[in-house]
Amino acid sequence: AEKLDTLFTELIQLRHQIAKNAGFDNYMEYRFRELWRFDYAPADCLRFHQSVEEVLMPLVNQLFEKRKTELGLDTLRPWDREVDTSGKEPLKPFNTTEELIDKTIDCFDRLDPYFAQCLTIMKHMKYLDLDSRLHKAAGGYNMSMPEIGVPFIFMNSANTEHDLVTMVHEGGHAVHTFLAHKLELNSFKDTTSEIAEVASMAMELMSMEHWDIFYPNPADLKRARKNHLEYILTILTKTCLGDSFQFWLYTNPNHTVEERRNKWVELNKRFSPQAVDFTGMEQYQSTSYQSILHFYVVPFYYIEYAFAELGSLALWRNFKQNPAGAIQDYKNALSLGYTKPIPVFYETAGVKFDFSKPYIQSLVEFLKQELAKL
Numbered sequence: 241a242e243k244l245d246t247l248f249t250e251l252i253q254l255r256h257q258i259a260k261n262a263g264f265d266n267y268m269e270y271r272f273r274e275l276w277r278f279d280y281a282p283a284d285c286l287r288f289h290q291s292v293e294e295v296l297m298p299l300v301n302q303l304f305e306k307r308k309t310e311l312g313l314d315t316l317r318p319w320d321r322e323v324d325t326s327g328k329e330p331l332k333p334f335n336t337t338e339e340l341i342d343k344t345i346d347c348f349d350r351l352d353p354y355f356a357q358c359l360t361i362m363k364h365m366k367y368l369d370l371d372s373r374l375h376k377a378a379g380g381y382n383m384s385m386p387e388i389g390v391p392f393i394f395m396n397s398a399n400t401e402h403d404l405v406t407m408v409h410e411g412g413h414a415v416h417t418f419l420a421h422k423l424e425l426n427s428f429k430d431t432t433s434e435i436a437e438v439a440s441m442a443m444e445l446m447s448m449e450h451w452d453i454f455y456p457n458p459a460d461l462k463r464a465r466k467n468h469l470e471y472i473l474t475i476l477t478k479t480c481l482g483d484s485f486q487f488w489l490y491t492n493p494n495h496t497v498e499e500r501r502n503k504w505v506e507l508n509k510r511f512s513p514q515a516v517d518f519t520g521m522e523q524y525q526s527t528s529y530q531s532i533l534h535f536y537v538v539p540f541y542y543i544e545y546a547f548a549e550l551g552s553l554a555l556w557r558n559f560k561q562n563p564a565g566a567i568q569d570y571k572n573a574l575s576l577g578y579t580k581p582i583p584v585f586y587e588t589a590g591v592k593f594d595f596s597k598p599y600i601q602s603l604v605e606f607l608k609q610e611l612a613k614l
Contacts, residue, residue: 241527245497251536256493267490271540276432279582279593285483285543288595292480292546293510295601299608300473304513316515318525331401331464333454337370340397343453344407350450352567355443358418359411361390370407372396380406382413382440386429389421401464404454405444405471412443420577431578433541434593435585437548438555439574442589444468445556446566466614469607472549479546481511482532486540501526547593553603554591566590 252267259270272282308316310325324330334340341363349356362368367390380395393410397403416439420429448465455461488503489495495503505526518525529535534542559566573589586593594600 241530244530245500245527248500248530248536249497252489252493255490255539259490266493268487268540271490275540279434280547280595282487284595286487288543288546288600289480289484289511291595291597291600292476295597295604296473296476297511299604300477301514303470303473303611304515308515315517316513318516318518318521321513321516326463328463331455331460331467332399333401333404333451333464334399336399337397340370340399340403340407341368344404344411347408347447347450347453348411350453351446351563352571354571355411355415358415362393362414365390367392369394370397372398380410382410382417384417384429386421386426389418391417401467404451404464405468408444408447409440411447412440415439415443416574419571419574422575423577423579428577428579432582433544434547434551434582435578437545438551438586438589439570441548441552442555442570445552446559446570449559449563462614466611469611469614472553473607475549476546477511479542481507482529482534483540483543483546484511485529486535486542489535490539504529547595550600550603551586551589551591551593553607555589557603557606558590 255267255270259265259267262270264270264273268282304316304321307320307325311320311323313320334343341359345356345359345363348359359368370393376396377394378396381393383392383394385391391414393407393414395403395406395410397407413436416431416436417429420431423429448468451464452458452461455464485504485507488507489500492499505522508525555566555570558569569588569590573585576585576588580588583593592599
């Protein structure tokens with residue numbers, strides 16, 4: 241931990257000097273310009289952090305108190321956060337990679353035949369490399385092929401619940417590639433994460449309405465849906481934790497290692513479940529930010545996923561009310577590529593690019609209703 245902190249201190253100082261050399265007061269301002277963030281400002285991010293803390297964290301804390309009760313524990317420890325409270329075996333949505341592909345095509349077909357057609361083309365062209373195998377690189381992604389317009393999906397399937405989510409997520413990116421292919425310039429197809437991740441995250445949520453293909457047992461289906469919605473909550477809270485930490489790092493570049501660790505613990509109290517007890521493990525919590533690759537390699541690349549998740553939740557809410565209309569809005573938005581500003585993309589998708597407390601509160605209430613059904 242000491243060596244990593246020494247390196248991180250050097251990195252922060254170098255980044256601060258880069259920003260000063262370029263005429264910026266700090267690296268945060270420099271990085272916002274470098275990331276082409278034309279459609280929102282640092283103040284919007286800070287407002288978003290505050291909104292999440294005030295309207296989303298109460299729901300997260302409520303769910304973790306329920307988890308503690310279900311596990312029959314007096315104290316919830318860090319290792320109790322992920323375990324399935326029912327004690328049941330892990331969900332298994334498919335047995336073979338071929339089954340995963342075919343079931344996903346069937347699931348997409350129920351949403352819109354065009355979505356299924358996209359994956360079918362990729363299947364026939366052998367553009368789906370999903371199996372785990374010796375020496376295969378880690379990770380999962382959709383790689384667009386701009387010249388032909390048919391993308392390639394790479395992942396490491398181990399027949400798990402998470403693999404299903406990865407497949408429909410990357411499938412959303414793939415559909416985006418197909419829909420944007422007609423655009424004249426490749427740069428029009430190179431979207432920001434605030435746009436690209438709506439394509440994938442919204443597909444996760446909309447496809448969830450048809451996960452009975454993977455989980456014919458109603459109890460398993462409810463469990464899978466509940467797990468996924470709770471996972472979305474962690475995306476929203478963890479991104480705010482990481483983003484607010486980086487705001488502090490780079491607007492206070494001369495901080496000490498002790499101050500940095502204390503700040504991380506302080507922010508965990510804002511954006512982590514209060515029920516989780518770190519007594520006796522404080523030193524590990526205070527250095528746990530060192531495990532987050534983004535802070536070292538892609539600074540400030542974090543909050544985009546939270547913004548996209550909000551857009552996806554709003555799109556899913558529209559889908560629950562009017563499936564055909566929401567699907568058409570989704571396709572219209574994805575067809576824009578990056579030819580319009582981010583707010584216009586969201587508006588075309590029938591949702592808002594909004595960081596306000598009332599808007600987030602409305603989505604939290606929707607999430608509560610959906611979780612109550614499970």
